[in-house]
Amino acid sequence: MQKPRIRWHIAVFLAPAVLVYSAIMIFPLFNTLRLALYSKVDQERIFVGLQNFKTLFMDPIWSEQFWNALGNNFWFFIIHMLVQNPIGIALAAILSHPRLRFAALYRSAIFIPTILSFVIVGFAWKLILSPIWGIAPSMLDAVGLKSLFAPWLGKEEYALTTLALISVWQFVGIPMMLIYAALLSIPEEILEAGEIDGITGASAFWKIKLPLILPSIGIISILTFVGNFNAFDLIYAAQGALAGPDFSTDILGTFMYRTFFGFQLQLGDPHMGSAIAGAMFAIILVGVCIYLWGIQTRMRRYQL
Amino acid sequence: MNKARNNPLNMTLMHGALILYTIIALFPVFVILINSLKTRKAIFREPLALPSSDSFSLVGYQTVFKQGDFFLYMQNSLIVTVVSIFLVLLFGAMAAFALSEYRFKGNTLMGLYLALGIMIPIRIGTVAILEMMVATGLVNSLWALILVYTAQGLPLAVFILSEFMRQVSEDLKNAGRIDGLSEYTIFFRLVLPLVRPAMATVAVFNMIPIWNDLWFPLILAPAEEVKTLTLGSQVFIGQFVTDWNAVLSALSMAILPVLILYVIFSRQLIRGITSGAVK
Incomplete structure (x- = not known):
């Protein structure tokens, strides 16, 4: 009998990926969570336990900003769920129609905003909505709705919703593509069986296709959730690190950036920044767990 | 085959919806690109007009390349x-x-x-x-x-x-x-x-x-x-916030390489997504 030899090639194949991934992703993640438990006093790093979190949630100066950013972040997410995903599903439902011509052309064109960077998207919309340039007001004027125009990005009550809608405009291509793929994978026989039972057109969509694509809708929801609670770039590009006007568009990403890196007169504080990162981590983790245990396991039964 | 699945009225409505959304998706990109090729005056006077021999100008791109x-x-x-x-x-x-x-x-x-x-x-x-x-x-x-x-x-x-x-x-x-x-x-x-x-x-x-x-x-x-x-x-x-020519040109310069890459790779990308690679 041969004694088991060590298969070195397995280690060689795994090593680079595991090393880079552990060193740059996993280790810093835990190190950030650890740094959240420290604070800097007189140039020295001291252990303070959960003090930073207490400051973040309770201290009026910090907690006001934190809850504001968290609330804004939830609103940002809700707009995506209510606008982006339904539009994406509707577009995919139309595109997946078997006799639709130019489907590939529409698909490629509608996906274009998704490939653009936040910087481009943020500035382009800022210019278009700008009252100085006047594209948006003159277009509204053309349809007789000029009175509806307001400098949306500059008003506290509209700015966040406007930015969320810009983000929806940018990312609608992703739910569209994923749902489109799911719709194409529904076997023709099922739809034909439905037709024999008299279920066609819109009712075929609601009664047959929609239940079958629920797992994809679940994936889209969790992707949207993680993406939104990790968002930063669009707000930074359009409104700057101060997330104006008067912090009305501040979300967790911009709040963490300002805290950790410092901005203008405010000095950067890596430990409070880490505490905010810790809170973001907890929120994302809760979301992912709800998805994995609550939604995905329950959806199995619809799978083909 | 059932009639309801290829009703011409439905087809028209579907194309209408898709064309409308395609315009929404492409309009901002189009506006940025055409205005980057116009004089400052033309940008403000007629933002939706295509650049003509009168309003054509590359001054924004010159600033971008210089600065x-x-x-x-x-x-x-x-x-x-x-x-x-x-x-x-x-x-x-x-x-x-x-x-x-x-x-x-x-x-x-x-x-x-x-x-x-x-x-x-x-x-x-x-x-x-x-x-x-x-x-x-x-x-x-x-x-x-x-x-x-x-x-x-x-x-x-x-x-x-x-x-x-x-x-x-x-x-x-x-x-x-x-x-x-x-x-x-x-x-x-x-x-x-x-x-x-x-x-x-x-x-x-x-x-x-x-x-x-x-x-x-x-x-x-x-x-x-x-x-x-x-x-x-x-x-x-x-x-360069106040230099509209420069801003529009810089945006166009940032858009173009991505657009070119997208045209080259879009089939691969779309096939990748639709083949269920992300499920």
Whole structure:
């Protein structure tokens, strides 16, 4: 009998990926969570336990900003769920129609905003909505709705919703593509069986296709959730690190950036920044767990 | 076939809806591109008109070329994107091969460990990443970005590639083994060429987020000589806010390379998404 030899090639194949991934992703993640438990006093790093979190949630100066950013972040997410995903599903439902011509052309064109960077998207919309340039007001004027125009990005009550809608405009291509793929994978026989039972057109969509694509809708929801609670770039590009006007568009990403890196007169504080990162981590983790245990396991039964 | 499924009225409505949304999707890009080619006066007088011989002007592009170092930024972005994608593919494929080909203790655990990063964004660890890059002297170098993007891309790459490698025929690999090929040769010469379509999908998936990222260039590499195109245009536009010609031209310069890449790779990208690679 041969004694088991060590298969070195397995280690060689795994090593680079595991090393880079552990060193740059996993280790810093835990190190950030650890740094959240420290604070800097007189140039020295001291252990303070959960003090930073207490400051973040309770201290009026910090907690006001934190809850504001968290609330804004939830609103940002809700707009995506209510606008982006339904539009994406509707577009995919139309595109997946078997006799639709130019489907590939529409698909490629509608996906274009998704490939653009936040910087481009943020500035382009800022210019278009700008009252100085006047594209948006003159277009509204053309349809007789000029009175509806307001400098949306500059008003506290509209700015966040406007930015969320810009983000929806940018990312609608992703739910569209994923749902489109799911719709194409529904076997023709099922739809034909439905037709024999008299279920066609819109009712075929609601009664047959929609239940079958629920797992994809679940994936889209969790992707949207993680993406939104990790968002930063669009707000930074359009409104700057101060997330104006008067912090009305501040979300967790911009709040963490300002805290950790410092901005203008405010000095950067890596430990409070880490505490905010810790809170973001907890929120994302809760979301992912709800998805994995609550939604995905329950959806199995619809799978083909 | 049932009539309800190809009713001409429905068809018209469907095209109408799609055309309307296509216009919404393309309108802002179109407005930026046409106005970047106009004089300042024309930009404000008739923002929706195409540039004519009267209103045509390249003054914005002249400012961009004089003031900003866009070719350097573009070169930096290219280096970062290409090297990161190369490393993601190489390391990711190697790890995917180990996980899909060999049975060893801890295989499933290792797979789960590597899959963690699919859902947890790497940005959460930014504070410690910056500290580490400062300590190792990599801050303000392209390597800092390359390492971060490689780590960010690996989890999904390993996941997708190992799904595909499981489909590579067992007989082929065993034939190679009987011919005395080493495991490394089997991987590089037999398996890699067969999973090329999956590698292309992974590459295209990674390309867009890396090219467009603003967060890590802003934090890890803000120095002038290592600015990426995304950060470079952000800073440039911030400085030239009131020079509309320059801003519109800088935006167009940032849009064009991505659009060109998209035209080249869109079929690959769309096939990748619709083939269910992300399920």
